[in-house]
Amino acid sequence: MGRRSERLSRQGMLASDLSGDGDVIQVVSRAFDVLRCFEGHEARLGNLEISNRCGLPRSTVSRLTHTLTRMGQLVYLPRDQKYRIGPSAVAMSTSMMKGLQLRNLIRQRLQDVAEHLPGTVGFVIPDRFQLVYLEYARAANALGLHESTGSRISMASSAAGSAYLAALSPEVGDSLINEMERETPDAARLARSRIETNRRHLREHGYVTAFGTWSPHINGCAVPLWSPQYQTYVVVTIGLLSAMYDEKRVHKEVAPRMLDLGAAVGALLEGEGDIFANGIERKSFAMPAPNNKKILTEEINGLEAGTRRPRQARSVRARDGRR
Numbered sequence: 001m002g003r004r005s006e007r008l009s010r011q012g013m014l015a016s017d018l019s020g021d022g023d024v025i026q027v028v029s030r031a032f033d034v035l036r037c038f039e040g041h042e043a044r045l046g047n048l049e050i051s052n053r054c055g056l057p058r059s060t061v062s063r064l065t066h067t068l069t070r071m072g073q074l075v076y077l078p079r080d081q082k083y084r085i086g087p088s089a090v091a092m093s094t095s096m097m098k099g100l101q102l103r104n105l106i107r108q109r110l111q112d113v114a115e116h117l118p119g120t121v122g123f124v125i126p127d128r129f130q131l132v133y134l135e136y137a138r139a140a141n142a143l144g145l146h147e148s149t150g151s152r153i154s155m156a157s158s159a160a161g162s163a164y165l166a167a168l169s170p171e172v173g174d175s176l177i178n179e180m181e182r183e184t185p186d187a188a189r190l191a192r193s194r195i196e197t198n199r200r201h202l203r204e205h206g207y208v209t210a211f212g213t214w215s216p217h218i219n220g221c222a223v224p225l226w227s228p229q230y231q232t233y234v235v236v237t238i239g240l241l242s243a244m245y246d247e248k249r250v251h252k253e254v255a256p257r258m259l260d261l262g263a264a265v266g267a268l269l270e271g272e273g274d275i276f277a278n279g280i281e282r283k284s285f286a287m288p289a290p291n292n293k294k295i296l297t298e299e300i301n302g303l304e305a306g307t308r309r310p311r312q313a314r315s316v317r318a319r320d321g322r323r
Contacts, residue, residue: 027064030056034064035073035089036127039152044082055183102268103135109264110137110236113257119240123265125230126164129155129180129187134234156180156187159210159220160237165191166198166208167224167233173199206262207255211247219245221254223262227269234269236261 037045037053047065051058065083068074072088110121114137121138124131130152155161165173173195181188190213198208202224210220222237238258245254 030054030060031064031068034061034068035085038074038083038085039150044077044080044084046080046082050083105268106265107135107137109261109268110135113137113238113261114139117238117240117254117257118244119238121236121238121261122160123234123236124153124160125227125234126155126161126232127152129184131155131158131160131164131235154187154214156184156191157210157213158237159208159214159222159239160235161191162194162198162210163202163208163222163224163235163237164233165195166202170199205255206259209247209250209255211250212242214239217242219247219250221250221258223258225262225266225269229269236265 033054033056034050037043037050045053047058047061050056050065051061054061056064065074065076069076069083069086072086074083074089075086076083106123110123114121118139118141120136122133123135124133126132133149133151133153136149136151153160155164165176168176177188177191177195180191194213202208207221207223209222212219214220218239219242220237220239222235224233224235226232227234236258238254240250240254
């Protein structure tokens, strides 16, 4: 099977999963929904609070939290009658972060941009209908947006989410929006209203913008990148005060720096300089040429085919943020 056929086959399976035809063990999915409620290491939640956040019956949440506690994923606090993230969950996340050997290098690249632009620069990955900051950088004079590692942002309204959705093949991206509509219809409508414009802009310019959709005071710019490690798209993004950076200034001053950042981080993700000890398969890296606004690759214009990489997201799935 050729690379293109393999890619389309994988995307077809993802779309099937989104439509409900995939084999999903519901109790496992719900257990992860419970864990997602704990956005910070210090978060403390009771069964009722978890139930309200997850939209699950309290009796179901009670059984899940009991099981997760016995597994060490949660810890029960008798005095508060609440739960918090347990040692096993912390250990798993710590191991994952250690496995991301290029984390410090990515942070340095983000900081380079932050020193020139007074905003918050982030490296985010998808999770269901949100994106999570794995790394961020901010200049001392940054104003208006204060995300940090572990923070979540909306996929539908943020520049990062718009870039992620636009990078997916149309079939997978549309399926994700359809899935989003079942749980957050307003967000799905916003995403659907912008998706074609964002796809076109990404094909032509290599980045996506959002002006006042995440917050009326914040404008954003984002570049999606394929991650061989996560087998999905990740995004480098920046948020700036709209009073300082209007639409024209974002395109003229911010976008070029974000494209350069995307090229630098993308090279790291591709395993340049033996960053990955496990010898991940090398692929072409799509990046804008200095005098050509079209996105180039060694093989085909992958974005025009719906994706910039031969394989579609696998480790982070569309319904849980990957597709």
